[in-house]
Amino acid sequence: MKIGIVDCGGANLNSIYYSFKRLNIDSFISNSIDELSQMDALVLPGVGSAGKVMDTLSKKNLVSFIRETNKPLLGICIGMQILFDYSEEDNTKCLGLIKGNITKFNKKDVIAVPQMGWNKVECKLDNTLDGYYYFANSYFNKDSDYTVGYTSYGNQFSSIIKKDNLLGCQFHPEKSSTAGEMFLKNFINSI
């Protein structure tokens, strides 16, 4: 099995690569449609900002490829956020695969912005995935038709989404210790 890590700019693409390596899974970082087409599944890592990630995808002509792919695709953090219609961050039109918007945490509701650290996820689909995961985000989706995992920071927000071939998590499974490894294994097993 081969997993393609979509190089959508930003730094730290290696974290997810190392994470798969620890699970003995081959993964490749690429922004070429030819190479990504040969993979069994895709990961959209997304570190940076929504605007920058969408810009990079568009410059590399990857927008339609990702929108149209039937391969299992895991979006992580901003990689999940850009699956939605729109993000307030950089006023960005996103991929529009999932109905809903991304907004910024309100400083009045929370202790600090960004949300930084380990928070509890409750997964409606599979409670073996419940646990503490690592978050580092200033923006979030409140709720959607495809939200299957919830977390509270000030208010409740979407921490896991699932629609057809798409899986998204607001947290970083590659940095979430054994809980994160479980989550990634679950994704791998679904391929």
Added chain:
Amino acid sequence: MLTKRIIPCLDVKNGYVVKGIKFKNHEIVGSILDLASKYNEEGADELVFYDIGASTYDGIVSKEWVKQIAELINIPFCVAGGIKNLKDARDILNNGADKISINSPALANPNLIQELANEFGSQCVVVGIDSRYTDNKYIVYSNTGDEKTIKNTQIETKAWIDQVQNLGAGEIVLNCMNKDGVRDGYDINQLNIMLKNCDVPLIASGGAGTKGHFKDVLTKTKSSGALAASVFHKDLIKINELKDFLRKNSINIRY
């Protein structure tokens, strides 16, 4: 609810983890990878690697150990020391660090904070602040890695905290220098003063000596986490036991 973070800080010098008292007289306490692995297994929420030689001697952080840490551990970690521009930061983040922390270079060039935040996102950008009570004021010091280079910047800590937030810092580590390495408790008073107008996560540093000190700083201040070095390196406190103790005291801590 977001949990409070327990963060071991590994001061790195010439490839080893070291610890000094009040920033002086550094002694070697172990190898970087051994200690990283140990703290990961004991349940640390995050690690900070501070290359204390780098900024002081105008050096750059060697990237190889950053990559080795990233391959080894599955929790977030931050690298600090000698990051003076976007390229330095990119190299470290590309090697697998989750955040970079800047201290003296931010004081020399505050715009660096904004450049880093624009390029990599605020969540990657930590500003370390060494603050000492001097002449009835809290003052920021720079180049604190070595007693020969340490400098009073004349900048008041509160003003600097405001400025770094405005420039896009995503987190602040406030090291209360009067308390560093002396293990008689975090500087609750200073932390509360500084937290008043701090909207980004602030990590308390300096003074941890007992489990009770962690309890105090996490209940008496709004600090997002507590950083410590010597008590962990010298096995005075085990992280798993500390976390059990804090949970028993109704503090929200990750299992």
